Amino acid sequence: MCGILGKVDFNEKINKDDFVQSLALLRHRGPDNKNILELPNALFGHQRLSILDLSKNADQPMQSSDGRYTIIYNGEIYNFKSLKKQLSNDNKHWKSNSDTEVVLKSYEKWGIDCLDKFEGMFAFVIWDNLKKQIFGARDRIGVKPFYYYSKNQSFTFSSRPSPIIKLNKNLQNHFNLKSIELYLHAGYVPAPYSVYKGICQLKPGQYLLWNQKSDLKIKEWWSSNKFIEKKEFNFINESEIIDKLECLLLESVEKRLISDVPIGVFLSGGLDSSLIASMASKIKRTQIKTYSIGFENNKYDETYYSSMVANHIGSDHKIKFLNHTDLLNVLDEFENNFDEPFSDSASFPTLAISKFARKDVKVVLSGDGSDELFGGYNYYKFIEKFHLILKSPLFLRNIIHYLFKLVPSHKLNLISECITKKDIIEIYSFMRSVSKNFHNSHPSKTINPFYELYYESFKKMPKNETPQQYASRLDLLHTLGDGYLQKVDLSSMSFSLEAREPYLDKNIVEFALGLPFKYKLSKNISKYILKRVASNYLPKEIINRSKKGFEVPISEWLKGPLKKWSLERIEDNTLYHNLPININDVRKLFKVHLKGYRNVTPYLWNVIILLNFIQKNRNLS
Missing domain, CATH: 3.40.50.620 (HUPs)
Structure with a gap:
């Protein structure tokens, strides 16, 4: 497990001092060893957490014996020993006992098809110095992160976005509004987006190819569908x-x-x-x-x-x-x-x-x-019931919705919201959203981006499955x-x-x-x-025993030890610039929480974390 960073630039010379400082931001991901490889028009860096083959022989960036290929890799391939046996017919000389070398030689032998042979978690880049081409890939489910930025014959990749920002200072504090809207619904920024304009995530089960002409191709190599x-x-x-x-x-x-x-x-x-x-x-x-x-x-x-x-x-x-x-x-x-x-x-x-x-x-x-x-989620029990309700006539659902709204019950109000949705995917996106019915306070009048995200994923899924199957696929x-x-x-x-x-x-x-x-x-x-x-x-x-998550008393903290910390962010009007929320709505939300009128903790905490993120980035710039 490691931190990876690289930049290829055919327009400008890469500032090595900036690169060293950017790589240092990943030191916690791999404190055992740091290496930087400098090639024409390219710098590749690696922070290593030594797990397999603790010797220097397994250090990265690692190059092929002829110097054509360079790999910068984060992850573990659990079947690397069996793959090594297959590769040993053509490779008698191995310099390490690491899975990194197996990944590199697998690509040399099988090309992109090597991905189908890997069992494990990974995010890596292989640089072809002959073709001047980057091949990057991410594991099937997305255990390991992969961020990248491509512009004007320049390509930067990393385990996290912060080193990319440091290497490309034009990106600092330029946030992607759609990503922020998605975050306000989900509590995270989903792939392929990043909170920063210009930076993207490679989706799980995808690979990319980028060359000197700045041609970027992204293809799917594995899909649950x-x-x-x-x-x-x-x-x-x-x-x-x-x-x-x-x-x-x-x-x-x-x-x-x-x-x-x-x-x-x-x-x-x-x-x-x-x-x-x-x-x-x-x-x-x-x-x-x-x-x-x-x-x-x-x-x-x-x-x-x-x-x-x-x-x-x-x-x-x-x-x-x-x-x-x-x-x-x-x-x-x-x-x-x-x-x-x-x-x-x-x-x-x-x-x-x-x-x-x-x-x-x-x-x-x-x-x-x-x-x-x-x-494992109780949502799968609920979604089947809502599917049956959706089969009822719309006028009947509207009556139930109206009656439920008259009852001062938070749960009944959420149920009433669900039964007015147009399809089961909109219902599930609502159930999974941390914003629930608070999204009505967002000034944006466009389609709910979280529902849009779910619906786009749903359209690619197999046909004629049950609501429970679709819900579990979305999860x-x-x-x-x-x-x-x-x-x-x-x-x-x-x-x-x-x-x-x-x-x-x-x-x-x-x-x-x-x-x-x-x-x-x-x-x-x-x-x-x-x-x-x-x-x-x-x-x-x-x-x-009943399922129980990793619960934390955030609700109590916001009324006690985190109250001052939260208010400092909520009351800073400068943090709301270009955000799809406004200070008065957040003030009201915090007041509702302090008075105990209803449980608003998930969405309130969501907003405070966003404000804290904006403040932190502003102070760093």
């Missing part, structure tokens, strides 16, 4: 499906335990991380290290469950108990390393547990991806790919910790996409098939 429900599952015994999933999970966990440095597991006490920890313990047959965050406030504490699992599997379990001061102390790391607005408050405990685990290990396994693949693309994975990457890499996600193994993802939804949500039981697998590994109390 290529995988549909397999009818043969309806004729297979359920026990066979359970066995198959168990085998896939064990194989995935085993691959992600390959490392030349110590490994641990994030253990929340929920089903997903507990199953990963139990399987890791079974595979290693030695005591594994597990890490949990506890809260002094019992309302948010889950250490009873994480300790139960740790005792069950016999792990070396460590718990860090936090109060609000401890969580607020990671605000500096949040501000420094989240270089685009991002409002998921679970970032704070994720930062805290990453800092805690990094004292012992350099790699952790996490449970991300299970909910999206195996029907895989956006809630997970654009949101949660970014949170985990930024939080863990803030402390030079590599996070690996066993549920997002290629074989598991493609298996889950072909699985009928009745195996995911059955008789109102979420993650049905995964729970059947877990019954061989975990106590029933863990398997049957």
Whole structure:
């Protein structure tokens, strides 16, 4: 795991001092080694976090034996050893035992088709010094980030946007209004957008080609839409499906335990991380290290469950108990390393547990991806009910909408909003939006950009699927790919910790996409098939407990320790320039929160994070 940066410019000489300073912004992603390679019209830089082959032989940027190709790579290819065996027929001389060299030689042998052979997480660029061409690619689900800027025979790429800004100062404080509108609905900036004008993200499952003529081609090499429900599952015994999933999970966990440095597991006490920890313990047959965050406030504490699992599997379990001061102390790391607005408050405990685990290990396994693949969200239960309501005549839905509006109930008001939407995708975008009905305060009169984002994704999906299948596909693309994975990457890499996600193994993802939804949500039981697998590994109390996220008392903080900090941003009128929100609406929102009239925390926090981001960037310029 690393930080990557590069710039190719056929118009102007690249300022090396600026490049060095830009690369330094990624040091937290890879503090073990820093290298810069200077070529005609190009500079490539790499901050390395050494995980496999700790020797200098695996340092980057890495060049092919003839000097034609240069790779700058961030990620892990879990099947690199089997690929190396295939490549060894043509390559007798290897200078390292790293997956980086395998990626480079794979491209030399197979070209772009090498991507189909990789199982893992990655974002990389390979520079062809003969053709003067960049080939860049991102993994299937988007575990690793890839940002780029292309203009006038110049191309810059990086793991994060901030180094690109430093290398291209014309981009500073020029924000993309559509990205900000999307952020206000989603709480993150989705690919292919960036909050900065001109900077883009490469979408998951895409590659790009750029050449000296500034021709930029972007193509899709993998898509979840290529995988549909397999009818043969309806004729297979359920026990066979359970066995198959168990085998896939064990194989995935085993691959992600390959490392030349110590490994641990994030253990929340929920089903997903507990199953990963139990399987890791079974595979290693030695005591594994597990890490949990506890809260002094019992309302948010889950250490009873994480300790139960740790005792069950016999792990070396460590718990860090936090109060609000401890969580607020990671605000500096949040501000420094989240270089685009991002409002998921679970970032704070994720930062805290990453800092805690990094004292012992350099790699952790996490449970991300299970909910999206195996029907873990309650939204999937609701969306089917709304689908039935949509079949009712419009006049009847309007009457229900009007009646619900008369009742002073926040939940009923949200339901009334849903039943007036024109289709199931608009309903789901509303359910997933942090802005909910607050978007009415946005001055923009255009179509809701969040619904537009979802609808554009929906149009590319297989036809004639159920609302639940479409909802889970949208979550895989956006809630997970654009949101949660970014949170985990930024939080863990803030402390030079590599996070690996066993549920997002290629074989598991493609298996889950072909699985009928009745195996995911059955008789109102979420993650049905995964729970059947877990019954061989975990106590029933863990398997049957209700789903609970990484909750943080943001609502209480905004009334207490963060009140002054928030008001300083809310009352700064200069921060609202060109934003699709105004100061009076935000003041009213904050007053509603302080008075406790209704729960406005998600959207209020969303707005405050945006204002804080604008203020921070203004102060840096």
